[in-house]
Amino acid sequence: MAGRHGRNKLVFTALAWVLALLVFFPLLWTLLTSFKTEGEAVAIPPKFLFFDWTLENYAEVWERTDYLRHLRNSIIISLGSTLIGLAVAIPAAWAMAFSPTRSTRTVLLWMLSTRMLPAVGVLVPVYLLFKQAGLLDSRSGLVLILMLTNLPIMVWMLYTYFREIPREILEAARMDGATPLRELAYVLAPMALPGIASTLLLNVILAWNESFWTLNLTAASTGPLTAFIASFSAPEGLFYARLSAASMLAIAPIVVLGWLSQKQLVRGLTFGAVK
Amino acid sequence: MSSIHSRATARLALSPAVILLLAWMAIPLAMTLWYSFHDYQLLIPRGNEFVGWENYAYFLTDPAFLHALVNTLALVGGVLLITVAAGIGLALLLDQPIYGRGIVRVLVVSPFFVMPTVSALVWKNMFMNPVNGLLAWLAQLLGMPAIDWLAQAPLLSLVIIVAWGWLPFATLILLTALQSLDAEQKEAAQMDGAGALARFRHITLPHLARPTAVVILIQTIFLLSIFAEILVTTNGGPGTQSTNLAFLVYSQALLRFDVGSASAGGAVAVVLANILALLLMRLVGRNLDA
Known part of the structure; x- marks a missing residue:
């Protein structure tokens, strides 16, 4: 019995690793390519590990492109x-969460429904309003739009976290005569912080990768990294190695953050329906 | 006393979010509707006069619209099919006791955090390029002719690219759901003599029904507005072969500057999304008090 279980575990492990590496392979390949010369990057048959590893592409992207400016834009916007x-x-x-009324449920669902509004349905007016207000190609314009599109997710995520805070503790603090300010500082904040941190993390990731508004409302100077990478789609010449290095630089910080937020992702993006 | 006081405070705390979202929803949407009934060309200053349903007639009878509608549904359907089927398989596998599950999870979940422009360009150049791409090399190894993926099968190529990004989402949610399945329940069934297959059919599968529905509906919302992947790979082409509704409205508005018909298209997209959204609201709403 134990032997069969052990063998099953080995089989499942092998299968899982093969499939996981297959799913991960495009990223691995991009990482490898980013260390090749342009010649080796397009070599057929492809070179997997045995090539002249170089950091040249990173140096080039770092120094010769506007990577840093777009990175700063991405950070500021997200x-x-x-x-x-x-x-x-x-x-x-x-x-x-703490003073629910009869309309709370309706309000929550209505907020969710605003998230379902397809962006393209309001592209024209937003574009024209932005044009008039001088917000086209501005970071503040994108901050505003991404804040609005992610607001329902933030409220929902926080709501599901806050609801798990036991109300008795709150009531006990009030009985002890805690002022609202003390209640906030000593009772609520410590218990709410993990939920707030998770919400922050997931929404930074979502904003970092948002690629409808960031591509449509910015031009060269204020575009975040999504727009920077999109500029590599221009057909003049193929620079796989440099594209790979730029891609790694654009996604690395957020992929690492993503690893840390797997659980929150489920809760956040299913609006609490799956925990 | 204190409850009335706190209720007023609560309303005050809630109002900024409500007002912002109300404005965000109502103002642009009202403007879209307004423009959709007017003849408004950004580059040709005309009277901007009321034209009734003309924009809708123009947009809906444009052959590109029918293409875009079919393409939109094909994109959504194709990606859903791949991600849900493969997601269930992967989730079941990762739920087994395996060595290094943490790392396997990290590997599987990573594509979700890759921005669409990166994933699309990586696939377009390094995998689907008919000369230098890895897939062309693989085809050559197998003695098959290389395929110019984005020219010959643009929609399928996009489905593959987008599905790669969403597979982690489906897997992760289904895996989370599997892990919340009560171990005691499974053990009890085992004690009662239920075989592995019976346990799968009568306990695991029904348990996955709800999260699968959640995955389908949430992905649908996001997949209806696929945009960046199309922009940096096919630009909607060849012709309109890979143009979806979102991309069609974008090209009407920002490439052809036809505000009126783009707005009509936007309104059509909103109506379609709402039909799907209603389904999701029901599903998620039911879970609210759980």
């Missing part, structure tokens, strides 16, 4: 939209 969104979402989620 963090900015998330932080402002949290400032709006935390009180809202808090109110609904």
Whole structure:
């Protein structure tokens, strides 16, 4: 019996690793290519490990392109939209979790429905409004839009976290005569922080990768990394190695953050329906 | 006393979010509707006059619309088929006791965090290129002619690219659901003499029904607006072979500057998405009080 289980475990392990590496392979291949020379990058048959490893492509992307500017834009846009969104979402989620009324459920579902509005349905007016307000190709414009599109997700995520905070603790603190400010500082904040941190993480990831508004509302100077990479689709010449290095630089920070947020991702993107 | 006081505070705390989302939903949507009934060309200053349903008639009878509609559904359907089927398989496998499950999970989940422009360009150049791509090399190894993926099968190519990005999502959600399946329940069934197959059919499979539905509906919402992948690979072509609704509206608005008919297209997209959204709301809403 134990032997059969052991063998099953080995078979499953082998199968799982093969499939996982297959799924991961495009990223691995991009990583490898980023260390090749352009000649080796397009070599047929392809070179898997035995080539002259070089950091030249990274140096080139770092120095000769606007990578750093776009990186800064990505950081400002994703963090900015998330932080402002949290400032709006935390009180809202808090109110609904701790002072629910008859309309709370309706409000939550309505918020969810705004997220389902296809972006393309409001592309024209947003573009024209932005044009008029001088927000086209501006970071603040994108901060605003991404904050609005992610706000429902933030409220929902926070709501599902806040609901797990036992109300008895809150009531006990009130009985002990804690002022609302003390209640916030000593009772609520410590218990709410993990949920807030998770929400922050997931929404930074979503904003970082958002590729409808960031591509449609920016031009060269204020585009985040999504737009920077899109500029590599221009057909003049194929630079696989440099594209790979730029791609790795664009995704590496967020993929690592993503690894840390797997669980929150499930909760956040299913609006709490799967935990 | 205090409850009335706290209720007022709660309303105050809730209002910024509600007002922002209300404005975000109502203003642009109202404008889309308004434009959709007017003749409005960005480059040709005309009277911007009311034209009734003309824009809708123009947009809906454009052969490109029918293509785009079919392509949209094919993209959504194709990606769903791959991600759900492969996702269930992978989730069941990763739920088994295996060595290094943490690392396997990390590998499988990674593509989800790759921005669409990167994944599309990586696939387009390094895999699907008919000369230098890995797939061309594989075909050559197997003695088959190389395929110019994005020219010969643009829609299928996009399905593959997008499915690669969404497979982790389906897998992760189904895996999470599997892991929440009560181990005691499974053990009890085993004690009662239920075989592995019976346990799978009567316990695991029904347990996966709901998360699978959630995966389908949430992915549908995102997949309806696939855009960046098309922009950097096929640009909707050849012809309109890989143009979906989102891309069609984009090209009407920002390439042809036809605000009126782009708005009509936008309104059509909203209606279609709403039909699907209603289904999701029901599903998620039922779980709200659980």
